[in-house]
Amino acid sequence: MNHVSVFVLNQDSAFDFYVNKLGFNVHTDAPMGPGMRWLTVCPPQQPDLEISLMSIDEGMMFTKETAQQMRNLVSKGTFGFGVFECDNLLVTYEELNAKGVEFTKKPTQEFYGFEALFKDDSGNWFSLGQKD
Amino acid sequence: MEHLYPKIYLYRRIVYAKLFIDTHFADRIDLDNNADEAFFTKFHFIRVIHYVYNKTPHRNLSFVRIEKAKQLLSTDMTAANVCYAVGFESVTSFTGLFKRMTGQTPAAYQVIQQQRQAEIANAPLKFIPNCFAEKKGWVIVS
Numbered sequence: 441m442n443h444v445s446v447f448v449l450n451q452d453s454a455f456d457f458y459v460n461k462l463g464f465n466v467h468t469d470a471p472m473g474p475g476m477r478w479l480t481v482c483p484p485q486q487p488d489l490e491i492s493l494m495s496i497d498e499g500m501m502f503t504k505e506t507a508q509q510m511r512n513l514v515s516k517g518t519f520g521f522g523v524f525e526c527d528n529l530l531v532t533y534e535e536l537n538a539k540g541v542e543f544t545k546k547p548t549q550e551f552y553g554f555e556a557l558f559k560d561d562s563g564n565w566f567s568l569g570q571k572d
Numbered sequence: 573m574e575h576l577y578p579k580i581y582l583y584r585r586i587v588y589a590k591l592f593i594d595t596h597f598a599d600r601i602d603l604d605n606n607a608d609e610a611f612f613t614k615f616h617f618i619r620v621i622h623y624v625y626n627k628t629p630h631r632n633l634s635f636v637r638i639e640k641a642k643q644l645l646s647t648d649m650t651a652a653n654v655c656y657a658v659g660f661e662s663v664t665s666f667t668g669l670f671k672r673m674t675g676q677t678p679a680a681y682q683v684i685q686q687q688r689q690a691e692i693a694n695a696p697l698k699f700i701p702n703c704f705a706e707k708k709g710w711v712i713v714s
Contacts, residue, residue, distance in 0.1 A: 443701055470696035472710055478700050492704065500709040530579055531624050534587040 443480075445492045446521050447514055449562040451479050454493040457561040461539045464491070483524070517544075517563045529554050529570035586624050589617065593629060597636045598659040603629055633659075638673045641666070646685040651678040 448454035458464045464481040467490045472478055475497070480490035496511050498504045513519065526532040529547045533556050537543060544565060545557035554570045589606055606629065607617035621629045637658040644654040652663050655678070660666035670678045691698065697705055705711045 443704075445704075468692060468699045470692045470699060472696060472708070476708070476710075478696060478704075478708075494704075501707045527626070528583075528624060530583045531587060534580070534583050535591065538587060538591055 442488055443490050443492060444522070445494045446560070446564055447496050447510060447519070447562070448493045448560070448564070449496065449511060449514060451477055451493055451495050453561045455479060455481075457541075458491070458493065461536065461541050515563045517559060517565055519563075520565045520567070523567040523569060525569050525571050527571055529556060529568065532568065582620075583624070585612070586620055590621060590625065590629075590632065593633050594636050597633060597640060598657060600659075601633060634669060634673070638670055641670060641678065642674070642681065645678055645682040646689065651682060654678065 446454075455466075455469075458481045459466060462483075464483055465487065467480040467482045467487075468478060469480075470478040477495070479493045481493065482489055482491065496502060496507050496514065498507045502510060533543065533547050536558065541558050543556055543558045545555070547554060547556045553572075556568045557565055558568060559565050589612075592606060593601060603617070604614050607614045612620065618628055621627070621632065625632060627635065637660065641654050641658045644657060645651065649657070651667075655663045655666035658666075660669075667677055670676075670681070674681060676684070697711060700710070702711065
């Protein structure tokens with residue numbers, strides 16, 4: 441896989457979250473006309489995996505009504521978009537927590553592994569695990 | 573969770589010391605002070621940072637400075653100004669370390685980044701999968 445989309449409520453705020461808090465690198469940041477922007481970021485160790493931070497706007501992708509429904513669903517934390525792995529979960533948890541990332545589950549030893557859950561600035565949630 | 577608390581306390585001290593380095597990369601960082609603030613001796617501080625991050629504090633500082641330099645070189649800032657802005661005192665040592673860590677000189681890296689940004693500005697659709705561009709209405713579908 442080389443592209444995956446995460447729907448966000450605000451691309452400026454998402455840029456700050458994914459780049460300044462999670463430490464991802466900007467891959468492509470292209471203005472596409474008034475109010476439109478193609479913005480992709482990559483985890484530092486996966487420079488070929490572009491995560492597209494897609495704004496939820498009325499247009500060809502969403503009708504006005506669907507865009508509003510989608511925004512409501514995202515902000516309610518309906519969507520879980522993936523699993524990230526790190527070398528040391530306790531360290532990464534402390535680091536992200538200090539940077540203001542909101543965790544909905546602290547590092548917990550589960551039967552399937554050591555895991556925490558965090559939310560992005562829009563409400564999308566992710567699992568954060570530890571490599572064996 | 574009880575069994576995690578001592579570890580969490582230890583990790584918190586290490587992480588805060590590492591974040592201090594990450595945010596004060598442009599300053600002259602004294603490892604003795606940094607270790608003191610984390611309540612470690614200098615030797616123990618270097619050892620635990622290396623254990624947790626697989627890098628010494630000095631190597632972590634170099635990494636942070638070069639990553640920041642890569643960001644600044646993507647702007648119009650000159651390589652010499654980038655060198656001083658990220659905390660190096662000598663352009664020669666900055667250039668040498670940058671080349672060792674990235675395989676390119678700062679000037680060569682900057683040229684490539686500026687060319688790529690110009691290409692994104694002139695032909696953004698080259699960088700966007702067509703299916704997304706169509707869904708966004710950025711290309712005309714016949």
